[in-house]
Amino acid sequence: MSIPDPDGPLAEQLLRLTRRVWRIQKHHLQARDLGVTPAQSRLLRTLAHYDAPPRMADLAERLEVVPRAVTTLVDGLETSGKVRRVPDPTNRRVTRIEITDQGHATLRELHAARKAAAAEILAPLSPEQREALGGLLDTLVDGPVAARHC
Numbered sequence: 001m002s003i004p005d006p007d008g009p010l011a012e013q014l015l016r017l018t019r020r021v022w023r024i025q026k027h028h029l030q031a032r033d034l035g036v037t038p039a040q041s042r043l044l045r046t047l048a049h050y051d052a053p054p055r056m057a058d059l060a061e062r063l064e065v066v067p068r069a070v071t072t073l074v075d076g077l078e079t080s081g082k083v084r085r086v087p088d089p090t091n092r093r094v095t096r097i098e099i100t101d102q103g104h105a106t107l108r109e110l111h112a113a114r115k116a117a118a119a120e121i122l123a124p125l126s127p128e129q130r131e132a133l134g135g136l137l138d139t140l141v142d143g144p145v146a147a148r149h150c
Helices: 009-031 039-047 056-063 065-079 101-122 127-141 142-150
Strands: 081-086 095-099
Touching: 009 039, 009 101, 039 056, 039 065, 039 095, 039 101, 056 065, 056 095, 065 081, 095 101
Parallel strands: none
Antiparallel strands: 081 095
8 A cells, every 4th residue: 555645636635624624613603603713712622621720831731832822812711701710729829720601601602613513514424424434534633553453
């Protein structure tokens, strides 16, 4: 089996699909008028995976961005009431970020928007094609390890 040309038609299809997914998700987010940017959406979704409110540095590391970028995102989300800064109970010099009730409601809407976007993108595929695509995407997302364990 030969390795596909990274500049060939398959690579171009992947790039076009990525752009299409982004456009459709953006459209569904804007239609719901949630007042969050895609980057703020990502930060909210990331926050939801923590058991306890994380530090800004933890968020920056998880999001793979510089801490200043997290500060800007948190500022916007805090202004809109979706997150709040809270003092660390064990170290008063540390500030943690927690999701508010409004932030949780926004997360539910974000989930619904992403689900609607996925339904729109996958609509042309049959159930069998969706299953095959799911397996292929698992391999691409997880890398060769996933393929070896199948």
